[in-house]
Amino acid sequence: MTTDPFEPRPEHKFSFGLWTVGNPGRDPFGDPVRPRLSPGEIAALLGEVGAWGVNLHDNDLVPIDATPAERDRIVRDFGQACERHGLVVPMVTTNLFTDPAFKDGAFTANDPAVRALGVQKAMGAMDIGAQLGAKILVMWGGREGTETDGCRRPDVAIQRLREAVNFLCEYSISNKYDYRFALEAKPNEPRSDLYMATTGAYLGFIPTLDHPELVGVNPEVAHEHMAGLNMTHAVAQAWEAGKLFHIDLNDQVIGRYDQDFRFGAANPKAAFWLVKFLEEVGYAGPRHFDAHAYRTEGLEGVKDFARGCMRTYLILKDKAVRWIADPEISELVAELDRGSQPSPPIGQYSDATARALREHRFDRQALGARELAYERLDQLTIEILLGVR
Ligand code: GCO
Ligand code: MN
Ligand code: MN
DSSP: OOOOTTOOOGGGOEEEEHHHHTOOOOBTTBOOOSOOOOHHHHHHHHHHHTOSEEEEEHHHHSOTTOOHHHHHHHHHHHHHHHHHTTOBOOEEEOOOSSSGGGBTBSTTOSSHHHHHHHHHHHHHHHHHHHHHTOOEEEEEOTTOEESOTTSSOHHHHHHHHHHHHHHHHHHHHHTTOOOEEEEEOOSSSSSSEESSOSHHHHHHHGGGSSOGGGEEEOOBHHHHHHTTOOHHHHHHHHHHTTOBOOOEEOBOOTTSSOOOBOTTSSOHHHHHHHHHHHHHHTOOSOEEEOOOOOTTOOHHHHHHHHHHHHHHHHHHHHHHHHHHHOHHHHHHHHHHHSOSSOOOOOOSOOHHHHHHHHHOOOOHHHHHHOOOOHHHHHHHHHHHHTTOO
16 A cells, blocks of 8 residues: 655644635635635534644634623534544634724734733633643734834834733733744735834844743744745744744745745745755744635635645655755765865854964965855756656
8 A cells, every 4th residue: 555655644733724724715806705614614624634733813713792601612612623623723813903993903003992902802812722722822913013104103013012912921821821922924914014024023022022931933934025035044043043933834926915825836946945944953833824725716626725735845845855865965065065275263252263363364265266066056956846856
């Protein structure tokens, strides 16, 4: 019996949001094209395609005006549906963008009542998540941003954001929820400019919090690409800082509208470097697909979309293994990494190391004349990706 090497298994930790496979295909120009699935139906679909986890916004599951009793019943029923379909709930998040009350943002809004409502709503999302076993709270600003910067000073917005995150960290601690907070940056949409436009911005913000140890980031491929940036570089900086708490995988053509394409659909080479990095460093968190099917699709197309995200990840993981094991590539990489002339190490500063460095005579011309075979290296990479190697 042959087994499909690209079949998703629980240890791959593939997760989808209720809002991703549940996306009915509405866009700014057109109405929904797919029937709205209930959370239970989505759990069944995710179980069928072989996902490991399902994530949710509070209101993907519990309507915003549900009574406490309705809330309890809905959450209990959903927990049972997840169990039935072999799914865990690793992450929850808060919808702070759909309701008109949040038209000027939530945590950064000028009206203190809106800010307080935002924090109250996030507490409610944390309660729901805790009941379902979630340990990661994603915080995406949604509408934390501006069309006109006349509305408030942007540093005040940052102070308000800090106040809210600090409060929610304490809420997690005092309820023993044990959440890790993953802050998700995005440069624009739905506002013209969002605060905290890049993962790097959040990495600068986190050390200013009361509980920086509880807070990391949730980089998203599409969001870095919307800003014209390199996702793998953003992820690497987060990883190196011990802050890669979650990841949103999808795809996005640079310079276009917010596309949320199937993982690897637009930039397979960028996706390859990302998967290679995650697998090489041993990232152990969820691989969450924050994407949705093309608007041309029905229910079967949504399954094709979800299977495609996971399959592409696993194919790229296999390509990464091939890349690392390829003798010609390894030799080339080792050669490119090798020093070409003796030089004093930089290392720890001391008077002696500084003197040694000041006095050293480099053959600068030889350094400039050295040829670096990155063309060959990249072509070998492309040949692996295109399947001829
Ligand atoms: C977007 C974001 C969202 C968030 C989600 C979780 O572009 O709309 O990526 O999908 O990830 O709201 O907070
Ligand atoms: Mn997004
Ligand atoms: Mn996202």
